[in-house]
Amino acid sequence: MDESSASPRMNQYEKGKHTPDINTLKLLANELGVPLNYFFCEDEATAKLACLIADMSESEREALILTLEDSTLDSEA
Amino acid sequence: MDESSASPRMNQYEKGKHTPDINTLKLLANELGVPLNYFFCEDEATAKLACLIADMSESEREALILTLEDSTLDSEA
């Protein structure tokens, strides 16, 4: 990532003139300390959850899956 | 999305010859019935959580955030 052209690129992304490459997004995610899927969350809450889940351990994620599947059954019933 | 060239494109993606555009990924996500960030999850559990969260209501997500933030405090203490 060339620092000298970072400013125009960020402007082009923000103004919607260009779309950043997926590889570029990975670099940005590392810089910002967020997971890559953070950029693809449709709302604030989902984005925050993505960050929280990224910081969890594998076993914590598995446990959360079970919890959510149970509560889903509740709301479907 | 041109159906006539879908097959070569999918092969090129799978073989790692080309990387699909973000817009293409959106179309694929809609076709597959998964959230867009599904493609950017680093492990199976995170991907599954992304699907579960995508099906939740806004208020359910907010509630989940509070739950996770509490349990995070526990493990940090």
Add this chain to the structure above:
DNA sequence: TTACTAAGATACTCTTAGCCA
């Protein structure tokens, strides 16, 4: 017939240079 690959046409982004506030 289906899965896959190669190569050119096309369209995209990245960079440089320069303008406006």
Add this chain to the structure above:
DNA sequence: TGGCTAAGAGTATCTTAGTAA
């Protein structure tokens, strides 16, 4: 001085055509 924009260079994907199983 820092943020923003325009246009060309370079590089990526998409499409067509064709091969192998």
